[in-house]
Amino acid sequence: xxxxxxxxxxxxxxxxxxxxxxxxxxxxxxxxxxxxxxxxxxxxxxxxxxxxxxxxxxxxxxxxxxxxxxxxxxxxxxxxxxxxxxxxxxxxxxxxxxxxxxxxxxxxxxxxxxxxxxxxxxxxxxxxxxxxxxxxxxxxxxxxxxxxxxxxxxxxxxxxxxxxxxxxxxxxxxxxxxxxxxxxxxxxxxxxxxxxxxxxxxxxxxxxxxxxxxxxxxxxxxxxxxxxxxxxxxxxxxxxxxxxxxxxxxxxxxxxxxxxxxxxxxxxxxxxxxxxxxxxxxxxxxxxxxxxxxxxxxxxxxxxxxxxxxxxxxxxxxxxxxxxxxxxxxxxxxxxxxxxxxxxxxxxxxxxxxxxxxxxxxxxxxxxxxxxxxxxxxxxxxxxxxxxxxxxxxxxxxxxxxxxxxxxxxxxxxxxxxxxxxxxxxxxxxxxxxxxxxxxxxxxxxxxxxxxxxxxxxxxxxxxxxxxxx
Amino acid sequence: xxxxxxxxxxxxxxxxxxxxxxxxxxxxxxxxxxxxxxxxxxxxxxxxxxxxxxxxxxxxxxxxxxxxxxxxxxxxxxxxxxxxxxxxxxxxxxxxxxxxxxxxxxxxxxxxxxxxxxxxxxxxxxxxxxxxxxxxxxxxxxxxxxxxxxxxxxxxxxxxxxxxxxxxxxxxxxxxxxxxxxxxxxxxxxxxxxxxxxxxxxxxxxxxxxxxxxxxxxxxxx
Numbered sequence: 001x002x003x004x005x006x007x008x009x010x011x012x013x014x015x016x017x018x019x020x021x022x023x024x025x026x027x028x029x030x031x032x033x034x035x036x037x038x039x040x041x042x043x044x045x046x047x048x049x050x051x052x053x054x055x056x057x058x059x060x061x062x063x064x065x066x067x068x069x070x071x072x073x074x075x076x077x078x079x080x081x082x083x084x085x086x087x088x089x090x091x092x093x094x095x096x097x098x099x100x101x102x103x104x105x106x107x108x109x110x111x112x113x114x115x116x117x118x119x120x121x122x123x124x125x126x127x128x129x130x131x132x133x134x135x136x137x138x139x140x141x142x143x144x145x146x147x148x149x150x151x152x153x154x155x156x157x158x159x160x161x162x163x164x165x166x167x168x169x170x171x172x173x174x175x176x177x178x179x180x181x182x183x184x185x186x187x188x189x190x191x192x193x194x195x196x197x198x199x200x201x202x203x204x205x206x207x208x209x210x211x212x213x214x215x216x217x218x219x220x221x222x223x224x225x226x227x228x229x230x231x232x233x234x235x236x237x238x239x240x241x242x243x244x245x246x247x248x249x250x251x252x253x254x255x256x257x258x259x260x261x262x263x264x265x266x267x268x269x270x271x272x273x274x275x276x277x278x279x280x281x282x283x284x285x286x287x288x289x290x291x292x293x294x295x296x297x298x299x300x301x302x303x304x305x306x307x308x309x310x311x312x313x314x315x316x317x318x319x320x321x322x323x324x325x326x327x328x329x330x331x332x333x334x335x336x337x338x339x340x341x342x343x344x345x346x347x348x349x350x351x352x353x354x355x356x357x358x359x360x361x362x363x364x365x366x367x368x369x370x371x372x373x374x375x376x377x378x379x380x381x382x383x384x385x386x387x388x389x390x391x392x393x394x395x396x397x398x399x400x401x402x403x404x405x406x407x408x409x410x411x412x413x414x415x416x417x418x419x420x421x422x423x424x425x426x427x428x429x430x431x432x433x434x435x436x437x438x439x440x441x442x443x444x445x446x447x448x449x450x451x452x453x454x455x456x457x458x459x460x461x462x463x464x465x466x467x468x469x470x
Numbered sequence: 471x472x473x474x475x476x477x478x479x480x481x482x483x484x485x486x487x488x489x490x491x492x493x494x495x496x497x498x499x500x501x502x503x504x505x506x507x508x509x510x511x512x513x514x515x516x517x518x519x520x521x522x523x524x525x526x527x528x529x530x531x532x533x534x535x536x537x538x539x540x541x542x543x544x545x546x547x548x549x550x551x552x553x554x555x556x557x558x559x560x561x562x563x564x565x566x567x568x569x570x571x572x573x574x575x576x577x578x579x580x581x582x583x584x585x586x587x588x589x590x591x592x593x594x595x596x597x598x599x600x601x602x603x604x605x606x607x608x609x610x611x612x613x614x615x616x617x618x619x620x621x622x623x624x625x626x627x628x629x630x631x632x633x634x635x636x637x638x639x640x641x642x643x644x645x646x647x648x649x650x651x652x653x654x655x656x657x658x659x660x661x662x663x664x665x666x667x668x669x670x671x672x673x674x675x676x677x678x679x680x681x682x683x684x685x686x687x688x689x690x691x692x
Binding site for chain 2: 319360381
């Protein structure tokens, strides 16, 4: 299974931008990059982080055939782990550095995940090539517009009908250097394989971990906590020797017969304070449902660089953001990492895809837009649209403008009859490349005065309640 | 004394008299704003034609504009529609949303946030469950000792604790609520809606006052 892999984490550049200002990269930048690389290292020890393009990673999967039956199985497992880590991603498994990179850039959709809704059904699976020839053919077909090349050069090449990688490679490299940007020349060399350098994986630091044997086996949270407490001084000492502090701890609880439970507890901010971490571990142990008696605990401290406190020359805010972040860390520990989130808007068509909940660790100062003269009413959106039949909506009359639309419904399903019709149909469609979605949205008012946001799913031929105006 | 209005009205009716001026006939108008709810437990009740969600998000926007940190706590089944909240001027990147598995966990999570003193406003959206799950009254989701603790923390940290509940006075959270308002939405002219926050209980200023604002419907609602 000697294959090269390219992984594109689409959400990462935006996360990294939060830690970058005019070329200066903060500690958070490296940490976000390392966290993403750590997920990938769970599937191959050889991971190269691209310096040129944030979000792009190259991996070598040679020697993993005893663990995975095929490259496809390996890629599917990696994709599952990235989905669980909340990364929107694209994966290509092939033979050459440029080949997999080009194919990844050409993938139209990413594999993503909404914590509440499960994996996105409209997403594509990782692409796995069986032969170098197939990979090369696919790479040559990729349009140049997919790559981060200078727009002027792209425009000039397009006028000459040079639109794909294959078209570009037909041109002599030296002439490109004379006529266009340096970047076009370097891209040509990359695509032709002249810059196909061997993988240069970053070596991860040695883990700071302790193994605690629980003898006799126990499942009492308080006793397990005290065993962990005894191991903490040694872990903190080792992390201090690296001139770092703890950002959290990964716990691996082993029960008999190779059953294991893995959980990670993260601090709001990296800290030397052992007590804060112990408090979060206590909360996590309280919420864990242990299937059996614990026989062994492996505690691995997550190191991070200490963040210097910035001296404030202006007035301090009345609220302590560090206290707020500690409270959020406690909630994450108690309810899971996806419990504390913020909404990020996206340019999509379907309402449930127009935003994504992303985990949040820091409390950012707000920059709201000044309020206008008149705002708009807000809709409540249901995570999963409810079938109208289960919503106690008023039933049936053929005079309704909505009901006439719905002649092919099953006889058993109730038909929607609003007392007032407030807007629609507004057709939204998407996912045509995989599983088509076609919905007609309406605003309707019930006789109780509720304004509901319903849609008719033209593919499934059913009515759903997606939200209400509140 | 605005709180005496209902009693006076009853007395006037009992004696067969008429009210000479308009002062007692119309509820007083006041601004329903952050300053009026800081340090208090506030309950916004939603009937069927309500706009409590909008009213609460308007307060969140005001809190953000005043430099306060706001958090929104809700069950996972439903939430406000973030593009609509952004249209109200809210900075979504700075609005912490806590999504807990069950509605019963909302108040417990709010307690954790309130203890920190790091938040200026906490909204507990108890009306978030989908329509099929309306059997359980909202009151049962907030134990009285927890509500009492939240009240004390709100006062100590000058924090607004806003509950969004469903139903009428019978389904209210009870006597520990400092201000209770019903948010009513009425259709106005030209595709607009008048949202009226009608205060039915106010331990500071007395009940009977209201605040009215005009809103447009979301895109497509006419």
